[in-house]
Amino acid sequence: MKAYMNVPNTIQDAPLQTIAGKVNDGIPLGGEDALYLLNSPRIMEIGALAHSVRTRLHGDRTFYGVNLNLNYTNVCELRCPLCAYSRDAGTEGAYTLSPKDIEARVRVAVLKGIDEVHVVGGLNPELDLAYYEELLLAIRRAGPELYVVGFTATEYDYVARRQGIPLEEVLRRFREAGVNALPGGGAEVFAPEVRQVIAPRKMPGQRWLDVMRAAHQAGLKSNATLLYGHIETPAQIVDHLTRLRSLQEETGGFKAFVPLAFHPDNTTVSASARVPGGFSDIRLYATARLFLHNIPHLKALWMYLGEAMAQTLLDFGVDDMGSTYADERIVHAAGATTEPSGSEARLQRLIRAAGKTPVRTASDYRPRPAGKAAS
Amino acid sequence: MTRDTLKQAIYSGRRITPLEALSLFDWDLPELGCAADYRRRMAWPGYTVGFIVDRIINYSNRCEAMCRFCAFHARGGQIPGYDLTREEIITKVEELVAAGGTQVMLQGGLHPDWSLQTHLDLAREIKRHYPGIKLHSFSPAEIIHLARRQATTPDDIVAQLKAAGVDSVPGASDLLVDRIRREVSPKKCSTAEWMTVIESLHRHGMASSATMTYGLGESPAERIEHLRVVREAQDRTGILRAFIPWSFSPARTELDDLPRATAMDYLKIVAIGRIFLDNVTHIQAGWLTEGVKMAQLALAMGANDMGGILTEERVVKATGVETRMTRESMISLIRDAGRIPVERNSNYEEIRRFT
Numbered sequence: 001m002k003a004y005m006n007v008p009n010t011i012q013d014a015p016l017q018t019i020a021g022k023v024n025d026g027i028p029l030g031g032e033d034a035l036y037l038l039n040s041p042r043i044m045e046i047g048a049l050a051h052s053v054r055t056r057l058h059g060d061r062t063f064y065g066v067n068l069n070l071n072y073t074n075v076c077e078l079r080c081p082l083c084a085y086s087r088d089a090g091t092e093g094a095y096t097l098s099p100k101d102i103e104a105r106v107r108v109a110v111l112k113g114i115d116e117v118h119v120v121g122g123l124n125p126e127l128d129l130a131y132y133e134e135l136l137l138a139i140r141r142a143g144p145e146l147y148v149v150g151f152t153a154t155e156y157d158y159v160a161r162r163q164g165i166p167l168e169e170v171l172r173r174f175r176e177a178g179v180n181a182l183p184g185g186g187a188e189v190f191a192p193e194v195r196q197v198i199a200p201r202k203m204p205g206q207r208w209l210d211v212m213r214a215a216h217q218a219g220l221k222s223n224a225t226l227l228y229g230h231i232e233t234p235a236q237i238v239d240h241l242t243r244l245r246s247l248q249e250e251t252g253g254f255k256a257f258v259p260l261a262f263h264p265d266n267t268t269v270s271a272s273a274r275v276p277g278g279f280s281d282i283r284l285y286a287t288a289r290l291f292l293h294n295i296p297h298l299k300a301l302w303m304y305l306g307e308a309m310a311q312t313l314l315d316f317g318v319d320d321m322g323s324t325y326a327d328e329r330i331v332h333a334a335g336a337t338t339e340p341s342g343s344e345a346r347l348q349r350l351i352r353a354a355g356k357t358p359v360r361t362a363s364d365y366r367p368r369p370a371g372k373a374a375s
Numbered sequence: 376m377t378r379d380t381l382k383q384a385i386y387s388g389r390r391i392t393p394l395e396a397l398s399l400f401d402w403d404l405p406e407l408g409c410a411a412d413y414r415r416r417m418a419w420p421g422y423t424v425g426f427i428v429d430r431i432i433n434y435s436n437r438c439e440a441m442c443r444f445c446a447f448h449a450r451g452g453q454i455p456g457y458d459l460t461r462e463e464i465i466t467k468v469e470e471l472v473a474a475g476g477t478q479v480m481l482q483g484g485l486h487p488d489w490s491l492q493t494h495l496d497l498a499r500e501i502k503r504h505y506p507g508i509k510l511h512s513f514s515p516a517e518i519i520h521l522a523r524r525q526a527t528t529p530d531d532i533v534a535q536l537k538a539a540g541v542d543s544v545p546g547a548s549d550l551l552v553d554r555i556r557r558e559v560s561p562k563k564c565s566t567a568e569w570m571t572v573i574e575s576l577h578r579h580g581m582a583s584s585a586t587m588t589y590g591l592g593e594s595p596a597e598r599i600e601h602l603r604v605v606r607e608a609q610d611r612t613g614i615l616r617a618f619i620p621w622s623f624s625p626a627r628t629e630l631d632d633l634p635r636a637t638a639m640d641y642l643k644i645v646a647i648g649r650i651f652l653d654n655v656t657h658i659q660a661g662w663l664t665e666g667v668k669m670a671q672l673a674l675a676m677g678a679n680d681m682g683g684i685l686t687e688e689r690v691v692k693a694t695g696v697e698t699r700m701t702r703e704s705m706i707s708l709i710r711d712a713g714r715i716p717v718e719r720n721s722n723y724e725e726i727r728r729f730t
Contacts, residue, residue, distance in 0.1 A: 041675075041712060041713025041714075042713075043408075043672075043675050044404075044405045044408035044409045044412060044675050044676070045405070045409060046405075047404065047405035047408070048403070048405035048406055048409060050405075051403055051404075051405050276667055276668065276704075276708075277667055277668055277670075277671035277672075277708050277711050277712065278667075278668035278669060278671045278672040279671055279672070279675070279711055279712055279713075280711070281668065282672065306666070306668070307637075307638070308637070308638030308641075308665070308666060308668065308669055309638070309668050309669075311637055311638050311639055312404065312638050312639060312642065312669070312672065315403045315404035315405060315639075316404070316405065349634065349637075350637060353637040353639060353640070354637070354639050355401065355639075
């Protein structure tokens with residue numbers, strides 16, 4: 001258990017020593033501990049603690065996926081200030097993929113050897129329940145073996161309201177049509193005063209949690225996200241993590257926590273006061289690893305953070321580097337300068353260069369045979 | 376030796392052997408960072424982090440060395456050659472002075488046509504206009520090149536550069552491992568010649584620095600060998616004001632098939648450099664090549680300096696790496712790391728602190 005007995009000896013700082021004691025004894029951290037960590041410049045000591053937890057949970061195994069990102073429509077009623085991707089219906093650049101288009105895309109990706117499809121899109125009033133079911137069946141036809149991670153909590157809520165059917169029924173029908181798990185998107189920051197600015201028309205944070213609870217109860221696992229690096233305060237981050245941890249106590253349905261670094265370009269949210277350094281990323285991920293003791297995986301998306309930071313985080317609590325994300329568009333619309341998709345070999349190389357063992361997987365974290373994907 | 380014994384040795388301040396340093400590559404970043412920061416505090420107590428307002432003037436891209444790792448030098452038909460005129464160079468210095476800058480780095484190459492006199496005249500002219508500006512300029516490779524060209528000794532070249540107003544010479548060491556130098560930069564000075572120049576600079580009371588370019592196909596042991604040469608040079612002379620590692624950027628060079636060194640390599644080299652080089656006070660974080668995130672992290676892993684604002688650098692830019700830096704962003708980056716930003720001069724003396 002006490003893999004890092006030597007760590008507290010080198011910690012000079014009294015509150016950190018207390019936190020280290022709790023981590024070593026398996027006592028959940030309090031909100032005040034998380035707040036302290038998020039404000040501390042002692043990122044190496046904090047990192048050592050987070051790394052000890054990561055090592056305890058996963059050894060040096062580091063997960064990655066080979067997947068297709070399917071953004072089926074960019075038409076969205078919400079038009080959130082945080083988003084550079086969405087369009088109004090009928091305007092230039094607006095699109096919706098037909099189930100036929102989707103089937104064709106998935107077939108191509110299957111030939112390239114993907115294990116998983118990640119399907120998310122906007123809240124498009126033109127689409128009915130049949131569209132979603134046909135979309136899912138199209139994916140199934142193209143890749144019967146694929147693991148399908150489908151639709152954010154926001155989309156489930158929207159479909160239920162728009163079609164006038166209970167949320168539980170939407171979850172059940174989508175599951176039957178082929179959804180295996182839910183991605184973690186749409187959580188943003190739960191604090192209402194932040195949502196009011198970055199996503200004023202998106203459903204409240206509490207509703208996101210309620211949809212996730214219902215999904216978990218319907219037998220669907222999910223991820224959970226946090227959009228950070230804009231206007232949120234450390235206290236609001238702690239509030240977000242606390243709510244996730246409580247729901248996890250209740251359902252056990254979260255597989256991974258996935259912080260998303262905010263990219264301001266082409267959005268109307270100003271994050272100009274932010275310092276673009278590496279300390280804030282380290283603090284956030286390491287704190288999440290230490291505070292979210294009941295969520296097994298912590299994922300650093302190289303596409304959002306850059307390869308350098310994502311790789312570095314593997315020693316600061318992270319055990320999952322994300323996937324190849326063929327066809328990703330949303331974060332790139334917001335100015336991410338990373339490559340639109342990574343090859344499997346590249347992810348493996350970054351993981352090995354970090355002294356870790358790459359394990360190819362999907363969102364269920366069952367190992368998949370490596371190396372069958374073409375770049 | 377177990378990891379714990381080595382850890383104790385590091386925390387006791389004892390000098391680390393090359394073999395011990397090699398084993399540090401297996402340490403996790405946080406563990407290594409804690410140890411390196413401990414040694415940083417022994418070498419540089421307190422919490423200040425320095426930076427300098429300087430300007431690199433790449434006065435020419437004509438270079439006889441044609442190193443395989445370089446994307447900057449003129450290549451017939453592909454990259455046109457240029458030489459800045461004396462007036463253009465003076466204007467650039469003037470702009471730096473107007474912006475409150477204190478240091479000029481003149482960096483060219485092994486110029487096929489310029490005589491020693493051209494170099495000396497350039498230094499004299501800058502000093503005549505701006506006597507307060509420090510010239511941290513040229514390099515050991517250029518000094519060896521000029522010595523050959525003039526059929527004289529490197530020591531003589533150093534003496535003449537000094538007389539013309541050059542204050543200090545960047546170490547521009549690339550990788551001080553002859554096996555690698557023969558492969559990637561066979562026309563540049565050898566490790567022994569580099570050492571000769573450092574000793575000459577010492578004799579003439581001039582300071583230098585040591586850089587490290589890694590990711591050139593070297594082994595981990597060869598990385599440590601570079602550090603060993605630097606430590607020995609510093610034991611002999613004590614004139615190396617700083618150690619500055621950066622990764623090789625393969626794009627647009629003849630070595631673009633080499634896999635790029637990763638962020639972890641960088642952070643580990645900073646930390647191991649700090650632990651191994653117990654005789655070097657300053658370690659610079661390389662925001663230009665590694666990006667601001669990694670440079671800021673380096674401050675937690677042994678670095679205590681952010682180097683220069685480097686207005687208008689062109690050599691790294693030629694490989695497609697582009698990072699911009701201003702005085703303001705430098706200050707906020709240092710503050711965000713929990714350190715106190717200090718603008719310094721070439722000699723690492725404090726000019727002002729931003730509390």
